[in-house]
Amino acid sequence: DAGITQSPRYKITETGRQVTLMCHQTWSHSYMFWYRQDLGHGLRLIYYSAAADITDKGEVPDGYVVSRSKTENFPLTLESATRSQTSVYFCASRRGQGAMRNQPQHFGDGTRLSIL
Amino acid sequence: DQQVKQNSPSLSVQEGRISILNCDYTNSMFDYFLWYKKYPAEGPTFLISISSIKDKNEDGRFTVFLNKSAKHLSLHIVPSQPGDSAVYFCAARGFYGGSQGNLIFGKGTKLSVKP
Numbered sequence: 001d002a003g004i005t006q007s008p009r010y011k012i013t014e015t016g017r018q019v020t021l022m023c024h025q026t027w028s029h030s031y032m033f034w035y036r037q038d039l040g041h042g043l044r045l046i047y048y049s050a051a052a053d054i055t056d057k058g059e060v061p062d063g064y065v066v067s068r069s070k071t072e073n074f075p076l077t078l079e080s081a082t083r084s085q086t087s088v089y090f091c092a093s094r095r096g097q098g099a100m101r102n103q104p105q106h107f108g109d110g111t112r113l114s115i116l
Numbered sequence: 117d118q119q120v121k122q123n124s125p126s127l128s129v130q131e132g133r134i135s136i137l138n139c140d141y142t143n144s145m146f147d148y149f150l151w152y153k154k155y156p157a158e159g160p161t162f163l164i165s166i167s168s169i170k171d172k173n174e175d176g177r178f179t180v181f182l183n184k185s186a187k188h189l190s191l192h193i194v195p196s197q198p199g200d201s202a203v204y205f206c207a208a209r210g211f212y213g214g215s216q217g218n219l220i221f222g223k224g225t226k227l228s229v230k231p
Contacts, residue, residue: 004159033218042205042223043160058218090159102148102167105219107159 003027006091006108013081014116021076021111023091031094032074033058033105034066036087043090049074081115088112119143120208122222131231135193139206139222142187146208150219151180151191154203163204164191196229203227 004025045058047066092105152160206222
């Protein structure tokens, strides 16, 4: 039972570079999410997806792009990285066909991204 | 403005005693609440949840209490164990605006259980 995996676990890059964080889940969950965790802010939602080819913005989407061509994958791309995007990024998934189903989200172990 | 607040950044408890972690929320539209535990270098792990139609949910050593009139929930851990030392996040869900039932997280409380 692989669950939800994120890659890479650690990444260092420079400002202006494009970087893609990968997220893969084996549960066939409908919903997938990207969060960032910063000191003093807890977890903030960047983007989410209700199903393949359906994505929507969360609380802090600026500077990020997502896609979901397959149910199991939900990559997050920083098109031109900035220092303010240095953070720990978590991917999560949830089963349930409805937005209001009482199902918890399950998280990957995160990607620690440093932008120099 | 924070809709989900965990006002205690840290809490220290002796092994075997009760740990009580608190969470306040401002939006009466929230209808589902969750607690997550997070160890360093790992992702948050789901611990326990409660629907707004209930006031208590219990799972082993963990109990969550919901007081809707006070917009307050708490997580009780009895008895506390050193392995419970982690950061605990409170989260709430509400269907309002364009949120589509997404979760809003508090900033977390770091629990230290001393042997």
